[in-house]
Each structure stands twice: as structure tokens, then as C-alpha cells.
Amino acid sequence: MLLGIHWLEWVGYLASTLVLISLLMGSIIKLRWINLIGSLVFAIYGFMIGALPVGFMNLCIVGVNIYYLVKIYRLKEYFKLMPIEKESKYLEYFMKFHAKGIEKYSDGYEGNYEHMDVSFFVLRNMVPAGIFLASHYEDETLKVDLDFVIPEYRDFKIGKFIFKDKKSFFHERGYSKLICFASNEKHINYLEKMGFKKDVKHEQAVYALELK
16 A cells, blocks of 8 residues: 555556546657557556456456558658748748747757748648758758657657758759757757757857768
8 A cells, every 4th residue: 555545546546547648648659649648557456456347348458459550650751842932921920820839849049040041841741741841051061950840740750751861852962961959958959850960160069960
């Protein structure tokens, strides 16, 4: 017993907490995975206390989550880069609508987004799911000013599409290296997952990616 509560009850509390957390996820993949784990723990809890309806129902939920996760991972998605036109009204609306998210995940970008050297929306199954803005830095180096993906699509697929599958896009424009000045922990974690390496330049922490 812990705090006067039987350990089996703690298993139930753990399962409830996991299911609750899953419903707070913006990413459908994270929601499915956490909900799957929570439902599995709930199923085990139900069988352990002899509550068969609880056990079987949550076991079915586990199966549903597995079904949709397999479907998500097997789905062949369509990605496309759509250049941003000058004085784009949609760009203006997009930036205003996602202002809080951009500030939270992208080091509070406040640049002049209408005059970037490289700018495009990333379409995922024809839905504008992300935006990429960058400016010329030096020689063949492009500085990433903003690389933002809306919450529903934060599963790293868009990042991999931009930085790995579409390297030729940057090569065609004369760039062989991308850099990004970052201090936001979540942003840094994302950059490292995308292959950026930490370096020091002008007394600032910069993350660089060689487009080989």
C-alpha cells in the first residue's frame, strides 16, 4: 500500500492518466500511441480486479488504436512545395492565425516574411501543413528564418521531406548549406532530429546542415 491506497488502484490511476494525456495531444500519432498504452494498462487493470467488461472493452480499444496506427504508417502521402507569391494574403492570414504557435516553437520569429529569398508552403495531401522561410546568409549558405508545421502534422515527415527528400530544391538555387540560430529547446530538438549539427558562429549557437 502507498498512501493508504492499494497498488492495484494505482494501476487504475495510471491508466486513467495516460488516457487523459492522450486526449491532450495535438498530433494524431501521439494521441494514438499514448491512448494505446493507456488502454492496454486499463485492460490489464480490468482483468486483475475481475472487471471483465472493463478489460475486454479496453482490449478492443487497443486493437482499434493498432489498426489506425498501422493505417497511418502504411499510408502513402503526397507532399509538395508550393512557392509563396509576393503579397500573398493567405501567407498573411497563416502567420496571424498561427502566431502563438510560431512564437512558441520557432524562437519567436518576427522577420519580414514578405521578402524572403526562399519561401514556400508545404502541402501534405494538398493541405497547407507547414511553412518555410529563409534568407541568403553568405556564399552558398541559406539561413532558415522559419520552419513551422501546424500541430496536426508534427510527426517529422514534413521536416524529412524538406531536408532530405528535397535537397535538390536548394541545390538548384545555389545553396549547399542551411543554418539556423536557435535557443528554444523544442526547436533545437527538432533541428537535431533533422540532422542539424551545433556549431558556434559570431558568439551565437548555430545549427548547420550540409546538403550533400
